[in-house]
Amino acid sequence: MSRYLVGVFVREKKNKSGTVSVQIIDKSSGSYRVAQTVGSSSDLEEIAYLRKKAYTIIPTLIGQTSIDFLSDSTKEFVSNLKRVKTSQVQVDGPERVFGKIFDDIGFNEVRAELFRHLVITRIIAPGSKLKTVDYLERYKGISIDISKVYRFMDTLHRSLKDQVEQIAFDYTKSVLGGKISVVFYDMTTLYFEAEDEDDFRIPGYSKDGKPHNPQILLGLLVGPNGYPIGYELFEGNKYEGHTLIPVLEHFQQRFDLSKPIVIADAGLLSAPNITDLTSQQYEFILGGRLKKESDEIKEQILALGLADGDVSVIKKPDGFRLIVSYSAKRAKRDKRNRERGLKRLEKNLNKGKLTKSHINNRGYNKYLKLEGDIKIEIDYEKFEADDKWDGLKGYVTNTRLSAKNVIQNYNQLWHIERAFRISKTDLRIRPIYHRNRNRIESHICIAFVAYTIYKEVERRLAVKRVPLSPARVAELTKTMYTIKIKIPETDQWEVIPFEWTEEQELVGKIL
16 A cells, blocks of 8 residues: 555645645655645645545555556555545544543543544634534534533523533642642633623623623633633622632632632732631732732832842831832833833823713823813823832742742732633634523633643643644644545545654654
């Protein structure tokens, strides 16, 4: 068999126009020759389709060679190759790679094949459920009625959320050496394309820049390095500061956690939260709001005269420590952002786009003031006064950790911010197209499992020192194929994997 396949392969050639041509290359004579150009496109799914089509054409090209001198069984084999149908060539990379990791983590304990398909497709071809069904049929040969998917999602969240969270928690605990001593919490907004709202999907303060769209809040709890623990969903107009304690209580009871150190950003620094954390004997590190401290504390902060890299500790009246650091790099960034914000205000003011409703403390609107009853002006004195706060960062804690360790732990919050970014870009968790609450919650559950697999791929790539990103791995799996052919000697059908490229072989190292 190899005698007739050797020297022929499929190549993707990048064109100056930005498109990619899929070509069948023949090097059997020693030099490279374009045997056929199958087509070109700039769409990744279309390129994958053209590549798949190319593999079905190869047997026909091979069959053009004279076969009179071949044995009868070989003639039959070549004849079978010439009759290969598109349905006999399947993409198997996603299942071979992400399916194995799905199993390794333990998600195969979920006895629902459709759940497996939905999770893996969310990683490699994120989109609407209609697009998911189309992808499965087009590339995997799996035909699923969309109504079956929706019926499954009506019950998925209710029946599987606890199970998948337990699996994710056990995985994270194992990766972290059997102990979770620090947890990170943050929340984000997820908006809907549908305009109608209900008591769950409600417009509110949007972190996606979609203030008029219905939305929900997603609260995510992770361990060090962003390894997932669990999540909770809240109404779209709920104040984020009211989400921390319910999430902690839920997971404390679910997993019987020893009290971990809780780390969260300044948006969750409220007196009720601190009171609740303290009363329940949690240690915490929260982002500080230096300009909202008492006048006495603010005077102490500014009197420190910190230079680049300096850190100082101030004892607060409530007994907590306020750790203050200064960074020259941060100072430049803060100043640049303030100046950009001011320019936007000036531009909108000149265009008459600002009204009384814009006078609030949200963002750079804090620099607006009302002169008389109707005239809106910019408070330049307030803008200049903020200059002395550029570069300063505060952290409130009741831990006994050193100031340096407090800052190091807090700085890991970027992992949870990255988790949201991965979910919103690579996994395309939003916008959400569902209206039914059960389906919304199931959609998030699928994305949570996909993120867990994504993190394990990322971990294995780092451990094996493979120079690929999880996103690149996902792309490479789309061009890993098998062909189903009949072997003359045995008269049996066999599924034979195509040889991987050098880059695809790198993916094999993490399996």
